[in-house]
Structures are given as structure tokens and as C-alpha cells.
Amino acid sequence: MPDEYELKPFHCEEDTRGGEVRLRPHGDLDMSTAPVLEEHIQRARASGARTVVVDLSTLEFMDSTGLTLITRYDSEARRDGFDFALIPGNQRIQRLFDLTGLAGYFTFLPG
Numbered sequence: 001m002p003d004e005y006e007l008k009p010f011h012c013e014e015d016t017r018g019g020e021v022r023l024r025p026h027g028d029l030d031m032s033t034a035p036v037l038e039e040h041i042q043r044a045r046a047s048g049a050r051t052v053v054v055d056l057s058t059l060e061f062m063d064s065t066g067l068t069l070i071t072r073y074d075s076e077a078r079r080d081g082f083d084f085a086l087i088p089g090n091q092r093i094q095r096l097f098d099l100t101g102l103a104g105y106f107t108f109l110p111g
Contacts, residue, residue, distance in 0.1 A: 012040050019050040026058045029066035037066070041073055050082055056089030057111050062096055074106055087111045 010027035021044035025037050037054070044052050054070065056062070070086065077084035085107040088094055097103040 010036060012037055014040055014044070016044075016047070016049070019048070020053065021047070021049040021051070022053045022055060024055040024058055028061040029059050029069075030061065030063045031065045034065045034069045038069055041069075045082070051085070052077070052082065053085045053087060053109060055087040055111070056093050057087055059089050059093050062089070062093050067096060067100065067102070070106070071102065083107075085109050 010025065010029070010033035012026070013024040015022045015024070023037065023040050023044065025033075027033065029037060041052060041054075052073070059066075074084050086109070088108050088111060094103070097106070
């Protein structure tokens, strides 16, 4: 029986406009790929970005590691005074936010 789940290659696009950096991770955001997204977020902050937006619309999968990463940077934004927002993912990704009760915690922007 063939494996129904194929690992999607992960990469992250970055778009900078003025003081805003938009990050668009593609593929699966999990324990093995979260450090890549974290590096992009850290680079955005180091560049002086006042707003960081993570676009989840191109993710195929996200586990608790990805959710923890996003939660940590949202908390840092609240503490350090920069804006952090998300663009919703597909129904499968958004279900993770709903199941954990975190959907109302984050700022979601229209895609």
C-alpha cells in the first residue's frame, strides 16, 4: 500500500515593504522545519521591521512545534512593542488554532 502522506519540501518566501516583513512558509511546518521559519522571523526583527506577518495559506501541515513558535513570537511582539499577525491557513491549519482554543488569541489578517 503506498504511503498516502508525502513530505512536502519546506521553504519560506520573504517580502519586505517598508517596515513590514511578510513571510510565507510553504510545505510542512514541524519540528524539522520550524528553525527555518524562526530564522526568517529573527532576521525580520533584526532588520528593524515594525510588523511581521506570517502567511499560513501555503502550508500543507503544521504541528504543535509550529504553533509553539508562532505563539512565542506573538508573545514577544506584545512584550517588545512590534506587530505580529497571521494570514489564515487552509481549513486543516485553522483547525489546529480552533482545537487549541488559540484562534482568538492571534491577530488574523485577510489573505
